[in-house]
Amino acid sequence: MIKLETKSVVLLHHHLKALRLPTIGAECEKVAKQAAADNADHLAYLLQLSELELLERERKAAERRLKAARFPTLKSLDSFDFAARPSVNKVMMAELERCEFIDRRENVLFVGNPGTGKTHLAISLAAAACAKGYRTRFIRVTELVTALIEARDERGLHGLKTRLAKLDLLVLDELGYVPASKIGAELLFDVISTAYERTSLVVTTNLPFESWTEVLGSERLTGATLDRLTHRCQIIETKGESYRLQDAKARVRRGKASGSDGGQDGASRPLEGGTAKG
Ligand code: ADP
Ligand code: MG
Numbered sequence: 679m680i681k682l683e684t685k686s687v688v689l690l691h692h693h694l695k696a697l698r699l700p701t702i703g704a705e706c707e708k709v710a711k712q713a714a715a716d717n718a719d720h721l722a723y724l725l726q727l728s729e730l731e732l733l734e735r736e737r738k739a740a741e742r743r744l745k746a747a748r749f750p751t752l753k754s755l756d757s758f759d760f761a762a763r764p765s766v767n768k769v770m771m772a773e774l775e776r777c778e779f780i781d782r783r784e785n786v787l788f789v790g791n792p793g794t795g796k797t798h799l800a801i802s803l804a805a806a807a808c809a810k811g812y813r814t815r816f817i818r819v820t821e822l823v824t825a826l827i828e829a830r831d832e833r834g835l836h837g838l839k840t841r842l843a844k845l846d847l848l849v850l851d852e853l854g855y856v857p858a859s860k861i862g863a864e865l866l867f868d869v870i871s872t873a874y875e876r877t878s879l880v881v882t883t884n885l886p887f888e889s890w891t892e893v894l895g896s897e898r899l900t901g902a903t904l905d906r907l908t909h910r911c912q913i914i915e916t917k918g919e920s921y922r923l924q925d926a927k928a929r930v931r932r933g934k935a936s937g938s939d940g941g942q943d944g945a946s947r948p949l950e951g952g953t954a955k956g
Contacts, residue, residue: 701734702727740809747814753801762924763795765917771799774912775806780847780878785911788882793920796882797851803880804849812846819853819866826865835865842869847878854885863894867903874906881907 687707694703706727713723755775760768774786786803788796801816808814817825829838842848848869873879887904894900918924 699731701731705730740811743808743811743813744805747804747808747816749801749805749816750797751801752805753798754805755799755802758795758798758802759921762921763916763918765790765915766795766799767914770912770914771802774803777803777807777810777812779912780807780812782910783875783878785879785881785907787907787911787913788880788916789886789913790884790916791919792884793922794916794918795921796884796916799914799916800849800851800880800882804847807847813844814847814849815842815845816849816851818851822850822869823859823862823866826869827859827862830861830865839869839872843872843877845877847880848873849880849882851882853881853883854890860895863896863899867894867899870903871906874909879907 690706691703694700694706709723709726709730712718713726718726755768755771758766758771760766760771779786786800788799790796804814804816825838826835829835850870870879890904891897891900894903
């Protein structure tokens, strides 16, 4: 009897492996003991096992999506200090975080000076998308342009473009920091125009629209790129100076204030809301 049971368990594990149900394989005996103790019926037992398998699959898929997104660091809206950046509307960002713009194939453009939180906001949205199951990729524009040019040299352009076309959301970070070559600009334009109404783009740039021609080289290309990018697009300006600069200045101010009245201020505290009076 015992022998037979052992044999069926071995066979069961073999079948579960062939069926690619590793979590059920790992949990079935433990859950069976518990089910017997709880007097649970067969269907309840099967339900519990399939739920465990599903949960584990979802967890692994989320892990893979996050890895594939290649975020340089993880950021979230929770750690964004909205008081320090009044031009960014918290309610609107929370709405974007729900990712309905991705279902509508709309774009989001963050425009502002370096250090004003554009990348932070872009990653926050993309990480939320990733968690919700959207296929997401973060890439710096210079990196993308290099990859496109290299792929073109190796005739791998089609493959690269196919991979990009499978995405639900593509983050193009730092558009315009380095003027792209003519061919680079054309390849980039091609990615943007292919994404149009198929893949949502989140773009960060420190370029005011007037200077886009300089970067993309030609008036025609710039016009067409801007047209596609900004059609059905939320434009969010991160107005003001660099967050770290603001933070450093606030610390200096607090340092001075505490120096004059002899008090001790926590210099490591993050920037407080509002501006210092003195
Ligand atoms: P940008 O992309 O506009 O150059 P970043 O998003 O890279 O700026 O911001 C620079 C650094 O400052 C990052 O570490 C970012 O997390 C932080 N930062 C910027 N703005 C804020 C903010 N309002 N609240 C919290 N951290 C911020
Ligand atoms: Mg940035």
